[in-house]
Amino acid sequence: MASPTDLRTSEALQVLRRVFGYDTFRGFQQDVIDHVVAGGDALVLMPTGGGKSLCYQIPALVRPGVGVVVSPLIALMQDQVDALTALGVRAGFLNSTLDLDARRRVEAAFLAGDLDLLYLAPEALGSRATVQLLDRGKIALFAIDEAHCVSQWGHDFRPDYLALSMLHERWPEVPRIALTATATSATRTEIATRLDLTGARHFVASFDRPNIQYRIVPKREPRKQLLGLLRDEHPGDAGIVYCLSRASVEKTAEFLTANGIAALPYHAGLDASVRARNQQRFLREEGLVMVATIAFGMGIDKPDVRFVAHLDLPKSVEGYYQETGRAGRDGLPSTAWLAYGLQDVVQQRKLIETSEGDLAHRRGLARHLDAMLALCETVRCRRSQLLEYFGEPGTPGCGNCDTCLEPPESWDGTIAAQKLLSTVFRLDRERNQRFGAGHCIDILLGRRSEKVAQFGHDSLTVFGIGGELREAEWRGVVRHLLAEGLLAVEGDYGTLVLTETSAEVLGRRRSVLLRREPERPTSGRAGRSRGTATATAELPPAAAPVFERLRAWRAAAAKEQGVPAYVIFHDATLRQIATDAPTSLTELSTVSGVGENKLAKYGEQILTVLADAPA
Structure with a gap:
């Protein structure tokens, strides 16, 4: 029994x-x-x-x-x-x-x-x-x-x-x-x-999402970098772009639209009816890009989001994981892309210092940010570090993140860090002055900018001692020191100040290991071609046009019923139908994702689409 x-x-x-x-x-x-x-x-x-x-x-x-x-x-x-x-x-x-x-x-x-x-x-x-x-x-x-x-x-x-x-x-x-x-x-x-x-x-369960390729790139011209990603790797794909501010959301959506990408804005400052309409369009139409603040996304069941891009640094690893997890719900290859720069670190540190709440609350926010910065700065496998954050043992290398596909070089940046910290020290202690990262880098590179000349900083002993590094590399040094708490920002203008631990580096009691910044942006397309998950998305040549015919049928059915396309069938189900080419309802019923109700409602229509497909 x-x-x-x-x-x-x-x-x-x-x-x-x-x-x-x-x-x-x-x-x-x-x-x-x-x-x-x-x-x-x-x-x-x-x-x-x-x-x-x-x-x-x-x-x-x-x-x-x-x-x-x-x-x-x-x-x-x-x-x-x-x-x-x-x-x-x-x-x-x-x-x-x-x-x-x-x-x-x-x-x-x-x-x-x-x-x-x-x-x-x-x-x-x-x-x-x-x-x-x-x-x-x-x-x-x-x-x-x-x-x-x-x-x-x-x-x-x-x-x-x-x-x-x-x-x-x-x-x-x-x-x-x-x-x-x-x-x-x-x-x-x-x-x-x-x-x-x-x-x-x-x-x-495991937090691993092996179909998602994690990539973090140095921020240069982020909107242009984003446009390159969409044109080269995700033409016509649905995706989400996250920005920190409402103004950035609006400008990015306008930029993408002006460059031929169908994009919609979403943030709390928009009228509720506009937000609802844009969300409905994103869910029910194919190939739209939603540019949004983090107010958008939780519970979005759209399975065919092929990329999630961040133009600003997330505040925590939890937020980053939650947001990137909206890509590739159907298990097919997808991209999590983040453009990350020095100003992100400065901005997030300032937001923490000015946030509401007591000291314990600000320290909690700082711990979350520190973990996110560590993920950005790592030379290890990104996926492994992400999994370890959630208490799951990492792996030596996933083969489907940027640090695995194109391993970055690391270098001993202790001397460079000492030069930068010495510059901040001399400005503060000798001149009782504080400046931002750009001014400190100008001094190190020996640039007699208007501000350097105005304040006589070309007479400092540190003037011109940093010519061995490019400006982008110096920004990486500043970013890393901020990430490690060896440097801090304060005030409305993001001026640099030393911390209690700065002396450990200046006193040669602590070394600093840095990522080597690439000379030019990494070719994302080359990275994807070596990704382990990419091959699973490929269809047999004969099935590809059938899949597109099924997608067209699904789009028409969804529009007629006023529901999102994925409510009819997921892409993964249509791919299997296109590949298996069933010729009867019995055969169609064996396809994953085709239950009794959908078989009865759509079965004959699907068989007709398959029968009408060119041989």
Whole structure:
């Protein structure tokens, strides 16, 4: 006789095949699902694109009652519900976008048990009416999506998440599953404590995203560098470009548009209707580039984002990982590209010094920034250092990041560091003056600029002693010293000052190892051609035109239904269809991602597209 666990596993696997069209679970999905179906609480860390949603969707379909999903993503709930509806799952949402009649219909469906999943915003659980509604229905489970939002040190902190411990207090018999793609061990502990999940079973997947190629380049003319990336490597691809300021978002979107790239802006300063329209276009049209502040992106399910580019330095490794993880959710090769320069370091240090909060808060921000700077400055495998940050053992080399594809040289920069620190020392102590990096570099290079001449700095003993390095290399020295805390910036003008540890270098008690700056920008195309993941994206020659015909059909179907293209089918599914060329519904049903509902709805249309394809 089959055990209860075997029966639950069998039922979950049937749902996976029938509804979602997949034959097997990935990683520890099955362990999570079995645990939650049995009534256990879980804390799940799984990278973006790793299949977190199935970990609560399938238990909601297997357990009696309605799965209640707490999500901070009001603007995306409609698309999430559309995607589930396309699979034949009965889903709805309650948030401030609904009118009274629509809300009553969803509430009635919940009470009647006519929903499988109900999405709620976290603030909704602060409403007495919502709590009373949930009391009257049958709840299968609570899923707390984007659980890192509860972390007050995190990059996406949402105060409403702090109240979600009430779920266990009010409904102690209902299992809860908290999910996130980004959390260090300290953040996991904070999530468990704040959500009253200290007794929950933890499931932690690898943070590795092998299909993403991580690249960090010296910032020269960042918009032109970005344009080169898009033209050379990602023509016609969908992607996200992150900028620190609203003004930079606007200017970058205008620059790309003027150069023939379809780009849209997104930031909190835009009218809400404009933001919503641009987000919808990005989700529903193919090949658009979204230029945005970090206000955009969390919960974006678009699977075919082929690149994420940063024109400014992220504030933390968590933020960087979360944002770059929006690329390549479908597992196909994608690029995470960051342009990083001295001014980024100066700007971020200034933001920390002027930030609200006490000294402990500023120190916390500084620790996060230090880890991000270390990732930028490393001569090791970027992926390995990224994984180690999240407590996962790194590897000697991934073969798919810039430092592996084109290993940088390292050099002993101790003497150069001493020269720079001596310049800052002499300006401060001998002349009682402080200046920024550019002026210090002019002095070292022996440039009699207007300012150097004005202040008589060409008479300093350090004037002209740095001719062995180029300006770009001196900027790298400054950047590294700032990253290591051997130099600091202060004031509105970003003037350089020594730190307590500067004396260790000046006194020859500490050496400084630096990256060798390349003479010219690295050829990204050459790097990609050697990437280990690139070959998986290739289609057989005969299948490529069929794939494009299927994409055209999908675009038309999505437009007719008013849903994103990926709601119909992911690229990965269309690629397999194009490659396998099924000739019957039975054969089509074996393709990964083709469940019963989609087979019935689109099967004949797909077979017609295949039959009409030129031989």
